[in-house]
Amino acid sequence: MEVTAFAAAKVNLYLHLIGRRADGYHLLDSLVAFPAIGDRITARKAASLSLTVGGPEAPSLAGLGEDNLVLRAARLLADHAGIVDGASLHLEKNLPVAAGLGGGSSDAAAALHALCALWDVPIDEEALGRLGARLGADVPACLHSGAAWVGGVGEHVMPAPLLPSLGVVLANPRIPLPTAAVFAARRGPFGNSARMTSVPGDAAAFAQALKRRRNDLTEAAIGCVPEIAAVLATLAGLPGALIARMSGSGATCFGLFADRAAAEQARAALAAAQPGWWSAAGSFLAGKRLSR
Numbered sequence: 001m002e003v004t005a006f007a008a009a010k011v012n013l014y015l016h017l018i019g020r021r022a023d024g025y026h027l028l029d030s031l032v033a034f035p036a037i038g039d040r041i042t043a044r045k046a047a048s049l050s051l052t053v054g055g056p057e058a059p060s061l062a063g064l065g066e067d068n069l070v071l072r073a074a075r076l077l078a079d080h081a082g083i084v085d086g087a088s089l090h091l092e093k094n095l096p097v098a099a100g101l102g103g104g105s106s107d108a109a110a111a112l113h114a115l116c117a118l119w120d121v122p123i124d125e126e127a128l129g130r131l132g133a134r135l136g137a138d139v140p141a142c143l144h145s146g147a148a149w150v151g152g153v154g155e156h157v158m159p160a161p162l163l164p165s166l167g168v169v170l171a172n173p174r175i176p177l178p179t180a181a182v183f184a185a186r187r188g189p190f191g192n193s194a195r196m197t198s199v200p201g202d203a204a205a206f207a208q209a210l211k212r213r214r215n216d217l218t219e220a221a222i223g224c225v226p227e228i229a230a231v232l233a234t235l236a237g238l239p240g241a242l243i244a245r246m247s248g249s250g251a252t253c254f255g256l257f258a259d260r261a262a263a264e265q266a267r268a269a270l271a272a273a274q275p276g277w278w279s280a281a282g283s284f285l286a287g288k289r290l291s292r
Contacts, residue, residue: 003117004042007110008034008145008285009095009170010102010138011247011254014213016191025137025153026183029193031160033147035168036282039094039107041070043114046088049074055093060176073108073135074115080131081121089114096278098176100221100248105138112143129157146286149195161199163284164206167263171235171270172252172278173227182249186220203258207242210256214245221250228253234274238266252278259283 012030019027039055051071053061061068070091077083089111095103109132116123123131125143132139137154147160194213200206222228228251235244235255240262244255257263260283267281 001118002042002044003114004040005110005114006036006038006040006145007095007103007106007142008036008038009252010034010106010142011168011170012100012215013210013245014194015215015217015248016194016213017186017216018193019190021153027152028150028154029191029195030150031147031195032141032150033163033284034106034142034145035170035280035284037095037168037170037280039103039110040092041107041110041114042090042092043111043118044088045118046086048086049078049089050086051089051091053091053093055091057093057096058091060097061091061093069104069108069135070111073111073132073139076131076134077112077115077119077121081119081123083119083121085119087115087118094280096172096174096176096252098178099172099252099278100177100179100246100250101170101252102138102142102248105136106142106145108132108135109139109142109145112139129155147284151193162286163199164201164203165259165283166203166206167257167260167266167281167283169235169238169255169257169263169267169270169281170247170252170279171231171254171274173225173231174276174278175225175227175251177221177225177249177251179249181224182217182221185223186217191216203256204242207256210243210245215247217249218246221246225251227251231277234270238269240266
C-alpha cells in the first residue's frame with residue numbers, strides 16, 4: 001500500500017503582529033492560503049521507519065538526519081496512536097528552505113495525513129491539529145491547507161471563505177532567511193487584527209482589500225536581506241500583477257494575478273529576467289490533497 005500527500009507552500013496574504021506573549025512568542029493575525037506549489041510525501045508500509053529525500057531542493061536538507069520534521073511527525077503520531085508498524089517515507093523537496101513558506105511544517109502536516117491513512121489511525125481533525133501544534137505553530141494551518149484565518153502564535157486556525165479565482169507567482173532570491181533573525185530585527189509598535197467581514201469574490205477587489213493590510217515583518221526582513229526589496233519591485237512590475245507582498249518572514253515574495261494563465265505568463269517573464277532566483281506559479285487549493 002502506498003499513500004501520497006501534497007505539502008503545499010503556505011502563503012501569508014497579510015500578516016499583522018498584534019502582541020507578544022510573556023514567553024516571547026509573537027501573537028499574529030494572518031490570512032493564509034496554499035497554492036498548488038509544494039513538496040510531496042509518499043508513505044509505504046515497511047518494517048521500520050525511514051526517510052529518503054529527493055527533488056531539486058533536497059541538498060538543502062542534508063545533515064538534518066533524525067531532526068527532520070517529517071520523521072519527528074511520524075514518531076509523534078506512532079507514539080500517540082500506539083503504532084508499532086514502520087513506514088518508508090520519501091520527501092520530494094521542491095520548496096526552498098528558510099523561505100517564509102512554511103515548507104518544513106507543510107511537510108510534517110503531509111506526513112501526518114499520509115501516515116494516518118497508511119496506518120488507519122482513527123483521529124479527528126481537531127485532535128490531529130493539537131498533535132501537529134506540538135511540532136510547530138505553523139503545522140495546524142498546514143494540516144488544513146486551505147484558506148484560513150490564523151491567530152495566536154499560529155495554532156488558532158479558522159477556515160476562511162472561498163477565495164476568488166487567482167493566480168500566484170512565488171519568487172525567492174536564493175538567500176535563506178531564518179525566522180528568528182527577522183523577529184529579532186523587528187522594531188515598532190504592534191498592530192491590530194484586520195480580518196475581513198467578507199472576502200471579495202473578484203480578484204481585483206480582493207487585491208485592493210489586501211492593500212489595506214500589510215506584512216509587519218517586511219521592513220525587518222529587508223534589513224536582513226536587502227534583495228527582498230528588488231524581488232518585491234520585480235513582482236509588482238510584472239504584466240497583470242495586482243499586488244506584490246512578502247510571505248511570512250521572507251525571503252519569498254508573491255504576486256497575485258487574475259488567473260493561473262496570467263501568473264504562468266508572468267513567471268516565464270520573471271524566470272527569463274532573473275534566472276538565478278527560485279520561482280513558481282500556480283493557483284490556490286481548496287484543501288488537503290491525498291491519493292492512494
